[in-house]
Amino acid sequence: MKIDGQPYRTIFPDADGVSVQVIDQTRLPFAFELKRLGSMHDAAVAIRTMVVRGAPLIGVAAAYGLALGLAEDASDAGIERAVAFLAETRPTAINLRWALDRVAAKLRTVPISERAAFAFAEAGHIAEEDVESCHAIGMHGAKILCEIHARTGRTVNVLTHCNAGWLATVDWGTALAPIYVAHDAGVPVHVFVDETRPRNQGAALTAFELNAHGVPHTVIADNAGGHLMQHGRIDICIVGSDRTTASGDVCNKIGTYLKALAASDNRVPFYAALPFSTIDWTLDDGVAQIPIEERDGREVSHLTGRLPDGAFATIEVVSPGSPVANPAFDVTPARLVTGIITERGVATASADGLLSLYPERRAAA
Ligand SMILES: CSC[C@@H](O)[C@@H](O)C(=O)COP(=O)(O)O
Secondary structure, three states: OEEOOEEOOOEEEOOOOOOEEEEOOOOOOOOOOEEEEOOHHHHHHHHHOOOOOOHHHHHHHHHHHHHHHHOOOOOHHHHHHHHHHHHOOOOOOHHHHHHHHHHHHHHOOOOHHHHHHHHHHHHHHHHHHHHHHHHHHHHHHHHHHHHHHHHHOOOEEEEEOOOOEHHHOOOOEOOOHHHHHHHHOOOOEEEEEEOOOOOOHHHHHHHHHHHHHOOOEEEEOHHHHHHHHHOOOOOEEEEOOOEEEOOOOEEEEOOHHHHHHHHHHOOOOEEEEOOHHHEEOOOOOHHHHOOOOEOOOHHHHEEEEEOOOOOEEEEEOOOOOOOOOOEOEEEEOHHHOOEEEEOOEEEOOOHHHHHHHOHHHOOOO
16 A cells, blocks of 8 residues: 555565564554564554554464564574463464464474574565555455446445555555455445544544545444445445454454444344454454454543644543453354355355355365
């Protein structure tokens, strides 16, 4: 994706060859700044504080974090310690654990002196694969948008929640990739962007991306989606996922479930777009089994933004002393999901649907 005409990825190796650069997402949309991650500790802090966020991106960041950790201690015990340390930075997105396990498994047969460099290269491979997967998701998902346009003959109105765009991945995005592909192909698309309280990833990040790419969009309060659906103003919902069960339950940013309920009530198709690295084949009941991250209540009680003089400021918005709770994700059961868009195509949200795209998982299932 391009910012002011210059192509960017959200994470890339630094010119020094031993560290990585990331786009600092805590500064967007008001400042576009890069941040250097030079150690495993830097990577862990960046993931925890959401300098980098979005399931596929934190997987890649964790893989680079592991490589940086091995530069300090590449022993078997060092690998285990680094994996445990990075894995607990954010509990819900399975991509993080998946990326760490993939790198760690390959490292076992690599001589200790070569492990850090091997892991750094492997993190790069994961990043490349993510770009390919997300582009393929875009191609498959764009067909659905083209069909809607062909049927209705007018602009396709998409509702999305949180940020599942290129900022949440290495490039392209998941839920937004079909929108970019369709828009670039000349299909008229307009996106209703849920602001996505408490951290406002929709208002800040999705709107920033769509602006940068010239995709028509409108930011709405989180509670507006149901009303728009009742009045026929949404043709399709597309969201991302942080963890998808083998049975097709989709865990995504808090509030996604309510959008799926409204979509079901109004017969609006509801799709989740995700790469294979987001599927947790060990789970079959998302509500019961997926760990939901509980974040700091300050994200609910306070808001950060820009003052008229350009300075960043954090203000309190909740009655002082009132308790707050901040579950960061919720689970949308498969029965509310029309389809799952992956790099291999579109499947029904069910065990059979996912296995039809990933037949190699049949034996394990
Ligand atoms: C392609 S990203 C899918 C999800 O990671 C995205 O929708 C989301 O919920 C991100 O949550 P975040 O808490 O900002 O990391």
